[in-house]
Amino acid sequence: MTALLSLLKNIQQHSQQLVNCLKQEKQALNENRLDKLNQIASEKQLILDQLNQLDKQRAASSTNENFNDFIASSNNQPLIKQWDLTRQIISECQQLNEINGRLINKRSQINQDILSILSGRNEQADETYNSKGNQSSHTSLLGGIKA
Numbered sequence: 797m798t799a800l801l802s803l804l805k806n807i808q809q810h811s812q813q814l815v816n817c818l819k820q821e822k823q824a825l826n827e828n829r830l831d832k833l834n835q836i837a838s839e840k841q842l843i844l845d846q847l848n849q850l851d852k853q854r855a856a857s858s859t860n861e862n863f864n865d866f867i868a869s870s871n872n873q874p875l876i877k878q879w880d881l882t883r884q885i886i887s888e889c890q891q892l893n894e895i896n897g898r899l900i901n902k903r904s905q906i907n908q909d910i911l912s913i914l915s916g917r918n919e920q921a922d923e924t925y926n927s928k929g930n931q932s933s934h935t936s937l938l939g940g941i942k943a
Contacts, residue, residue: 797872800857804878807850811885814843818892825899898929 817840824832860866867879 797870797875800854801872801875801878803850803853803857804875804882807847807854808878808882808885810843810847810850811882811889814840814847814889815885815892817843818889818896821896822892822899825896825903828903895929 817836821833821836821840824830824836854863858866860869864879867876870876
C-alpha cells in the first residue's frame with residue numbers, strides 16, 4: 797500500500813502542475829497572448845503524457861474495477877485522504893480545462909464574426925460565451941461580446 801500511496805502522491809503532484817499550466821493558459825487566452833499558448837500547449841501535453849502513464853500504473857494496482865471502492869475498502873486512512881486530495885485536484889483540472897475550452901470557442905467565434913464582417917456577409921452571430929463562461933445569444937455581429 798505504500799507504493800500505491802506514493803503513486804497517488806505522484807499523480808497529485810503532476811495534477812497540480814497541470815492546474816498551474818491551465819491557469820497560465822487561461823491567462824494567456826484572456827490576454828490574447830497567442831505566442832505563449834504554443835509553449836503552454838507543449839508543456840501541458842508533457843504533463844498529460846506523464847499523467848496517463850501514472851494512471852495506467854494506478855489502474856494496474858487495483859484488482860477491483862471501481863478504484864474508489866478499492867480505496868475505501870482498504871481502510872487505510874492515509875491512502876483514503878491522499879485519494880480524496882488527488883481527486884479534488886483532478887476535478888479542478890477538469891473545471892479549468894472546461895473554462896479554457898469555452899474561451900477558445902469564444903475566440904474562434906469572434907474570429908468567424910470578424911471574417912464575416914471583412915468578407916461582407918451579414919450573418920447573425922451564434923451563441924457565444926461571456927467572460928464568466930455563460931452562454932448567451934446575440935442578434936447582431938459581435939453584439940454584447942465582452943472580454
